[in-house]
Amino acid sequence: MSKANPDGEGTECVREDCNSTMASNWYGKKGAKVCRACYGKLNQRRDSAAATTGSKRVSIESPIFEQPIVEPPLDAAAPIKKIVKIIGARLWDPSKALEPADLRVPLAEDEEELEYLIFGQFVRPDLKDSYGFLSTRWLTAEHLVEHIGLGLLQTAIKEWESGLAARRSAKLEELVEAAAAEREEVGEGRGAAAAAGSGGEEV
Numbered sequence: 001m002s003k004a005n006p007d008g009e010g011t012e013c014v015r016e017d018c019n020s021t022m023a024s025n026w027y028g029k030k031g032a033k034v035c036r037a038c039y040g041k042l043n044q045r046r047d048s049a050a051a052t053t054g055s056k057r058v059s060i061e062s063p064i065f066e067q068p069i070v071e072p073p074l075d076a077a078a079p080i081k082k083i084v085k086i087i088g089a090r091l092w093d094p095s096k097a098l099e100p101a102d103l104r105v106p107l108a109e110d111e112e113e114l115e116y117l118i119f120g121q122f123v124r125p126d127l128k129d130s131y132g133f134l135s136t137r138w139l140t141a142e143h144l145v146e147h148i149g150l151g152l153l154q155t156a157i158k159e160w161e162s163g164l165a166a167r168r169s170a171k172l173e174e175l176v177e178a179a180a181a182e183r184e185e186v187g188e189g190r191g192a193a194a195a196a197g198s199g200g201e202e203v
Contacts, residue, residue, distance in 0.1 A: 002022040002023055002024055003022065003023070003024070003025075003026075004021060004022055005021055005022075005023075005026055005033050005035075006026055006030070006033060007030060007031055007033050009021075011033070013033065013034055013035040013038055014028065014032045014033060014034055015034060015035075015038045018035060018037070018038050020035040020037070020038075023035035023036045023037065024036050024108045024110070024111060025039075025105070025106075025108040027039045027105070036105055036108075037101065039104070039105050071135065074124055074126065075122070075124065075133065075135070076137075077124075078122040078123060078124040078125070078132070078133075079122065079123070079125075079143070079146075079147045080118065080120050080121070080122050080139060080143070080144065080147050080148060081120070081121045081122060081123045081132055081147070082120055082121040082148070083118055083120045083144070083148060083152065083153070083156045084118075084119050084120045084121065084134065085118075085119045085120075085160075086116050086117070086118060086119075086156055086157065086159075086160035087116075087117040087118070087119060087136070088116070088117040089114065089115065089116050089117070090114075090115050090117075090138070091107070091112040091113065091114055091115075092107055092111065092112055092113065093113075093115070093138065113140060114140065114141045115138045115139060115140050115141070116138070116139055116141065116144065116157075117136065117137075117138050118136065118137060118138075118139050118144070119134065119135075119136045120134070120135070121133070121134055122134075122135050141153070
């Protein structure tokens with residue numbers, strides 16, 4: 001959803017080559033607001049300039065590709081009938097970025113759209129008495145409520161979040177133990193080096 005420049009309705013983006021008076025977000029100080037598109041381009045240019053001058057910042061081509069078509073169109077359009085498993089969630093699809101500049105700015109709240117990665121059963125309306133097929137795809141919360149129902153969706157989400165919390169806790173514990181083991185190994189190495197050095201001085 002676009003909104004007017006906070007400096008005043010009808011006020012243009014401060015960039016000379018931009019006449020935008022509406023944008024999904026505005027950045028900068030009062031009296032010098034930059035629209036979202038120009039802000040992203042400025043950051044993109046800054047990265048490219050840093051790479052040219054040998055700075056530590058390196059501009060890397062964004063790995064954003066169109067989603068490959070791996071299912072027939074009618075299968076891809078089939079609504080979900082049953083959730084087998086929730087795999088993940090996201091608030092934005094990076095493939096919606098039209099250029100690297102779109103990735104250089106934070107998302108506005110009205111640009112976020114909650115989606116869940118679902119492994120489930122899908123049924124094509126044109127195939128009568130069909131069991132359907134199993135597939136994995138990103139689906140909006142609205143689509144899931146419409147075709148599954150709010151109650152079943154809430155149950156599936158609670159089950160997924162419970163499992164995710166357990167896996168997150170286990171992973172963090174694993175990382176803490178690995179870091180502790182690494183510190184211990186480094187300490188032992190320094191101790192051995194110090195002992196070897198002091199032994200050499202006694203000769």
